Amino acid sequence: MKVKGKVFKYGHDVNTDVIFPGKYTYTVKDPKEMAAHALEDLDPEFASTVRPGDVVLAGRNFGCGSSREQAATCLKFAGVGAVVAGSFSRLFFRNAINAGLPLVQSAQALEWIEAGEEVQIDFEEGVLTCAKGTIEFPPLPPEIVGIMEAGGLVPYTRRQLGLAEE
Amino acid sequence: MGKTFAEKILSQKANRDVSAGEIVSISPDVALSHDNTAAISDHFRKIGVQKVFDPSKLVVVLDHCVPAADEKYARNHKVIREFVAEQGIENFHDLNTGVCHQVLPEKGHALPGRLILGSDSHTTSYGAFGAFAAGIGRTEMAVIWATGQIWLRVPETFRVRADGDFPEMVTPKDLILKVIGDIGADGGLYRAAEYCGSAVEAMSISGRMVLCNMAVEMGCKIGYVEPDAKTETWLQGRSTAEYEMVSSDDDATFSEERAYDVGALGPQIARPHTVDNVCPVEEVAGTPINQALLGTCTNGRLEDLRLAAAILRGNKVAGGTRLLVFPASMNVYLNALREGLIETFVEAGAVVMNPGCGPCLGAHEGALAPGETCISTSNRNFKGRMGCREAEVFLGSPATVAASALAGVIADPRTVEISQ
Numbered sequence: 001m002k003v004k005g006k007v008f009k010y011g012h013d014v015n016t017d018v019i020f021p022g023k024y025t026y027t028v029k030d031p032k033e034m035a036a037h038a039l040e041d042l043d044p045e046f047a048s049t050v051r052p053g054d055v056v057l058a059g060r061n062f063g064c065g066s067s068r069e070q071a072a073t074c075l076k077f078a079g080v081g082a083v084v085a086g087s088f089s090r091l092f093f094r095n096a097i098n099a100g101l102p103l104v105q106s107a108q109a110l111e112w113i114e115a116g117e118e119v120q121i122d123f124e125e126g127v128l129t130c131a132k133g134t135i136e137f138p139p140l141p142p143e144i145v146g147i148m149e150a151g152g153l154v155p156y157t158r159r160q161l162g163l164a165e166e
Numbered sequence: 167m168g169k170t171f172a173e174k175i176l177s178q179k180a181n182r183d184v185s186a187g188e189i190v191s192i193s194p195d196v197a198l199s200h201d202n203t204a205a206i207s208d209h210f211r212k213i214g215v216q217k218v219f220d221p222s223k224l225v226v227v228l229d230h231c232v233p234a235a236d237e238k239y240a241r242n243h244k245v246i247r248e249f250v251a252e253q254g255i256e257n258f259h260d261l262n263t264g265v266c267h268q269v270l271p272e273k274g275h276a277l278p279g280r281l282i283l284g285s286d287s288h289t290t291s292y293g294a295f296g297a298f299a300a301g302i303g304r305t306e307m308a309v310i311w312a313t314g315q316i317w318l319r320v321p322e323t324f325r326v327r328a329d330g331d332f333p334e335m336v337t338p339k340d341l342i343l344k345v346i347g348d349i350g351a352d353g354g355l356y357r358a359a360e361y362c363g364s365a366v367e368a369m370s371i372s373g374r375m376v377l378c379n380m381a382v383e384m385g386c387k388i389g390y391v392e393p394d395a396k397t398e399t400w401l402q403g404r405s406t407a408e409y410e411m412v413s414s415d416d417d418a419t420f421s422e423e424r425a426y427d428v429g430a431l432g433p434q435i436a437r438p439h440t441v442d443n444v445c446p447v448e449e450v451a452g453t454p455i456n457q458a459l460l461g462t463c464t465n466g467r468l469e470d471l472r473l474a475a476a477i478l479r480g481n482k483v484a485g486g487t488r489l490l491v492f493p494a495s496m497n498v499y500l501n502a503l504r505e506g507l508i509e510t511f512v513e514a515g516a517v518v519m520n521p522g523c524g525p526c527l528g529a530h531e532g533a534l535a536p537g538e539t540c541i542s543t544s545n546r547n548f549k550g551r552m553g554c555r556e557a558e559v560f561l562g563s564p565a566t567v568a569a570s571a572l573a574g575v576i577a578d579p580r581t582v583e584i585s586q
Contacts, residue, residue: 013351013440017548018555022527026201026231027238029208041550061352061385065548066527067287068202069303090319090356090387091287095303143189143317154212157309163214 001123003081003102005053008039008046009115012059014085016066016092018042020074025066034070035078052079055119059085059110063092072096082121084109084128097144100152104128104137168415170323171390172358175298175412179281186322186419193314196275197223198284200266201230202304204245206285209308218253219314225257226250227269232261232522235530264495264521267291267379267463271371272497274405278393279412283307283316288463288545290381294374295401296393296411301382321387323358323414324422326377328365330429335579337473338373339465339543339563341365341426342380343434347444348424355385357421360414365428366391371400372467379464380545383441433579435541436561439549447566447578455560457540458483458571461492461519462526465543465564471502474568475510477582483515484574490532491516492524516571528553541570 018041020034028034039046039056056075062085063071072095075083082102086109096103104121112132113119120129128135140148150156158164169177170186177183180190199206203226210218218224226246234240243261250258263269267288270276278296282289285307292299302316310316326345332338346353359381366374374391381389392413401409414420433447460466460474471493483489491511493499499521502508511518525532526544533553534540540552540559547559562570565579572582 013442015440015546015548017527017546017551021550021553021555023529023533023553025527026205026242026529029205041555061355064351064385065287065546067285067289067301067303069305072303087352087355089352089385091301091303094306098303098305141189141319153305153309154209157213157312161213161215161313 001102003053003055003121005051005055005081005118007055007057007113007115007117007119008043008050009113010042010058013061013064014042014058015064016068016071019063019071020068022066025068025070031077034074038074038078047078050078050080053081054079056080056083057109057113060087062088064089067091069095069099072099072101076101086110097147098153100148102148106135106137108135167419168417170358170414170418170420171360171412172298172321172323172388175279175281176318176320184320186320188320189317190320191315191317192281194283194310194316195223195280196225196282197307197310198225198227198266198270198282198286198289199307200227200286201242202285203249204242206304206308206311207245207249209305210311213308213312215312218311221254222256224255224311225270225275226255227259227263227266228261229265230523230527231529232520262496264497265463265466265523268467268494268498271295272404272495274401274407277401277405277407277409278397279410283310287382288379290386290389291375291379291463293378293381293389294371294391295397296391298388300387319356321356321358322421323360324354325360325362325420326424326426327363328361328426328428329363330365330427332365332428332431335565336428336431336433337563337565338369338376340431340434341428342377343436343444343561344426344431345424346380346384346442347434349384351383351440351442352385354381357386358388358390359386360390362392367394370469371396372469376464383545433563433566435566435576436547438547438558438560441546441561447562447576450560450576451578453576454539455487455541455570455575456538457532457534458487458489458567459525459532459540459542459544460489460564460567461494462523462544463494464545466492466494466498468498468501470543470564471498471507474564475507477565477568477579478514478572479510481514481572483571487571487574489516489571490524491518493521495521525552527551541567541576543567
């Protein structure tokens, strides 16, 4: 899998409340509407300017806070091709994998990559290419790769249970 | 080589010997969901399984927006009530019970040695009873319902050792805020926090719940306190189920140990907009507030209400300041009523609300307006958390919140005179 897109750059500890505010968590369910609120309290311009394949770049502890998986799915529905961060909160990490949203863990990326820059990510090779050069990143644990390959935990589980593809 | 609590529990549940860093597939003893049960049921139906794997292991609590704020929330609750009836889920606690993290212990679901997963980040609270309790997402909860199985990474464990005696008006909330401020919002990432030391041994179950509740605010997978006689006493009359007290071996590998003398600790405040932006109360004392919030899953228990009431008794909330009180459960509410605490709150000018999450996540009841400031006993102060991104939330203990409500500004509870 390859991703190519423009970078939206943020800082450390981007939390789930600014990615998808709590006031929407039980009432906003439509994917388009969820996408319209993505990163609303951090970058109100994001939802209207993001294009399919674009990359969210941030520092340490991306997605900290709530267990709400809409923090991952609203980014996916907004067309985000991958989230690149120094580290991820464990709940966001799980939710992204389960939703089939690709993640790259790299401490170097935040230093090397500028906002608005175009980057390419090759997940098979584990390489991110930016203006300043290439960054290698570690593959996902093998136990989890299958979930990503299936497109998320629901299709993966259906496959495991021998149920037909949706 | 000895094992940590986390390694022991996950070895037991996975039926093999595992160590930190490994990934296991396990089946939880308890699967908790709340108002997000409706959304989980949507994922569950997409998987295509008709019945949940074991209805007796599911616990469903309505607490995040109760009673329903509008038609959308009402529809959400309706879907949940129909789902639990359809699936035969007996452990369903409707809106007259309380916040899930108080309800599970009260109803005897949070037991030592149990593996509890909840679709809520503060599921870590049950570590106060010696359970392995972690938050998960909605989709994976649906998969647990369908298959009974989920993957977990075995966490490394670090120890927070707290010794000494808490000074007057200094509480476990001040300790955990201090710890989070020191270690940072990602300092415990993917790890388990084990709280130990004489101050933790002397601490009430309620205080231990505060420590474990907020473990997630430093990135931890779980918080844990070794269960003891106090735990057993607390559980008497609440559960008849058997349980096993599991603790870390003396020679287990801990990734780090941090030591605190609580005797030297003062009240702590987390400033906007991150929980690790912590300072002593003196640094922000005098900051004007519009709202003070006492309650939630972090600090809405009887001992919290008692402490706040002792400060409020015979006094009045400052003009221009709103004090909202959310008991953590109906059981807490009833006991507070019998003790006269509710009377104290009302006489002081507070608004006593029904048990629930209230404005903590900005869904309803007590949301903030642009430019407003709230001091709260809850666990998060992120931008927009209480419904408005142009508002500010400070976090503190029940004592600090009560003292601040009286002063109309952030106040040091040690400077307040208590009239009996």
